[in-house]
Structure formats: C-alpha cells, structure tokens
Amino acid sequence: PRMHHVAFATHEKHNIIQICDKMGALRISDRIERGPGRHGVSNAFYLYILDPDGHRVEIYTQDYYTGDPDNPTITWDVHDNQRRDWWGNPVVPSWYTEASLVLDLDGNPQPVIERTDASEMAVTVGADGFSYTRPAEGNAAEGFKLGVQV
Template identity: 40%
Template sequence: MLPTANPTPPFVITRASHVVLAVTDLARSRDFYRDVVGLVVTEETGDTVYLRGLEESAHHSLVLERADAAAALRIGLRVRTDADIAAAERWCADRGLVHERVHRAHQGPTLRFRDAVGTHLELTSSMDLVPRKMQCFDEFTSGAPQRLDHFQVVSHDVQTATGFWSELGMRLAEFTAKDGTDELWGSWMEVKGNTHDLVFTNGRGPRLHHFAYTVPDASSLLHAADVAGALGFGEEIDRGPGRHGISNALFLYLRDPDQHRVELFTTHYQFIDLEDEPIRWDLSNARRAQLWGMPASRRWFFEASEFPGEPVREPLLQASPQTLEDYLGVH
C-alpha cells in the first residue's frame, strides 16, 4: 500500500528552505550562481558565500562553502517554531537517528540529522531577514530565480524514504510505480501546497540529484539558457528546456563548476485540498519524464552529488532508463 501522510506529525515542517554545498573554487561557484543562474549574493566571508532568490526575505537559500572536494553537505527544511526543533530533537533521539544541535550563522535553532535512507538534512525554525528584491526588476539577470522550491534525492530505497517522510506529515502528490503494482520507483512529496518539496527517485544513493528554483515565466528559462551559452556554460545545460509530465513543470537543468545540479522551472500546480489524490505514473509511461522535449542524458540519470562520509548503496530496484544517447544511437 502507498504510505499516507500523518495528519498529526511530531513536528511541523513548512517548506524546503536551503541547501549547503561544498565547492572547490568559491569565487567561480559564486560567479556561476550569480551570473549564470541569476541568484542574489546576500553575504560573503572568507570561506562562505550566501545567496538567495529575488523574492526571498530569508538571508539565504543556497550556501557555498570552500572545501578540497565537492559534496552536497546538507539540504535544509524549515519548521514552524523553536518548539518544533525541540520536538524534532526528541523524536530523533527516540528513534536512534544520528542528530545534533548546531550553531549556523544567520539561522535560528538548527538541528542536523540523517533520515532513514542516509540523506543529510538540517531543520531550522528561523533566519535573519533581508529585503526582498522581487520588484527590483533592474536587477533581474539570467533566469531571475524567485525562490527555492524543492530537492530531489536519489535513494536506494524509495519505499522506506517515502514512509519515513509520510510519518512526518509530507503528502504524496505524484508517484511512479511499476505497472500494475504500488512498488514505488519515485515519490513527489509536499508540505506547502504545490507538487513537491522533497522528491525521492530510485538509484544509487543517497545522493542529491538537484535543488530547484522557480522562475517568473517560460521566457526566463530560455534567457537563462542563452546566458549560460554566452558565458561559456552552454555544455553545462544538463537537460531541457522541456516540460515534465510529473508536476507539469517547464524546466531547465544546469551543472555548476563542481557538477552540482540546479533546476530552474515554472508552472507547477496546487496540491492543497486533503481529498486530492496523488497522481500515479506507470513506469512504462515515458510521458512522466517529459511531456515534450528530448530524453535526459546518461549523466542526468546516473550522476549526482554525494553526501560526505555517507556510503552510497546500490538500488533495491534495477532499471535501464532510455537516455538521450540511446535515442540518438550514440554509445
């Protein structure tokens, strides 16, 4: 059976909040996210850069930290209050999950932990506030990303991951299952009323596949692609433009100088009403991946950012997706 969301979770998650990446060339990565993607630089220190989307009032949604090796350090979720942090800490302790309270600059109480499939996360209840730039149209550059929306994590066990987060109140908005069964290959889970805050897809994991920002409209995606080409990052367009079947989003995926993947997208829909049922996609239905557009490349399917020190496990389910190379007959 499909997992169902716990209507009374032990603590209240409100949205995807921020992502922390280890990068090997801090200045080059800053320039990529500022100039190619279009994010706003909030603050720079000697070894850290904080960035945000144009409509965000929180101090950061992307943190770049200088390191010797690239990695996805953590993905961040917001909870409603400080009391939710305390409740999450008790909940992790009761279940024997690795966790710790930490001090993070510009964040309120923050709790780090690993979920049931090894994803590295942190929860925070607040952030320092900064001015929104959503009407500073003279500062809109490249894709003009508005706000962080979701994460996609590659997991060796999508069923366990989905059950874990369902217990914490996340609702399944869409899912991919093997034809004729409820064997989960992918789950799109939400708490804020659109199609996803946290996605798990089948593969070698845990690894961060991508994090995603909304953009104002379809033309912003094309402009971002043009800017990427003009600034020498045309070959780092990893997929798209195109339209997904799942979530109905128009999309463009880019790879940064350390090969972390970021998505720019627009036009997904509301999933708010409690009687709404999740949309099922059979594994054999190719329209789930793209309603139109070319298939994804091998690297889009098989490459992702590892969490430091976390063993990567082979997936419980085996698949051979059709790639762009297969479509073109390139081997």
C-alpha cells in the first residue's frame, strides 16, 4: 500500500498559474513535479507539487463533465498517451517510483509489496476503474475515443 497523491480543486486556471508564480518567487519551483497541463480523460487543468514532507499533491480545476447519458461512451486505450495528458510535459520517472507510505492505525508504516504485473501497459481497466480499455476476446464492441466525437 502506498499513496500516490492527494487532490484539491480550485476555482480557476489562473489559481494554478499563480501557485507556479509564487513557488518561483519563493525559489521552490523544483517542488513542481509535473504540469501545468491538461488531463485527457477528465480534461482537468492540473499541477502536481511536492509538499514540504515530500507528499505529492495535485491541484486541478475545470474538468469537463463527461457523464451525460446522451453522449456516446468514450473508451481510452491504455496505450494512448493522451488519456493521461491531453497536453503538457512528459511524465517524470518519479511518477512511477515514488509514493507516500501508508500507516496502520497505530502509526506504523505498512510494508511495501512489490508489484507482480509487468507494467502499466498490461492493465486493461479504464481510468474510471470499471470500463475496459481494450475489447475483450470475441465480439466486444469498441467504444468511441474523444477524437471521434464532434
């Protein structure tokens, strides 16, 4: 068990830019781990920073509501890099290797268990945790990707 990040919403994109400006003025811009950028799946404008204790914090805003039942289903392939970043800087290695320890109820760190799956590329579950990003064997219909929609 590890905690990858905690997220906080803000009202406007300019709040995120202001955070970047303030971190630059304080000469702690090296604590900006990733972003600013825009996520592909949610279209949220984001920034990932490291707090003083080294925990990853996401600040995001203005994601688009994608749950309208009249819209066609959007299925993102795990191999499509735009699912994570519609635009922005590439993912840094620490994204995959660093996370915060999880404590038990007595405050003791839980042991880190090595993953058994080969890589993220082997995952077939979509970003919502339920849908599949690749069609199943047989007659599974493919969904729509954002680029196919008008």
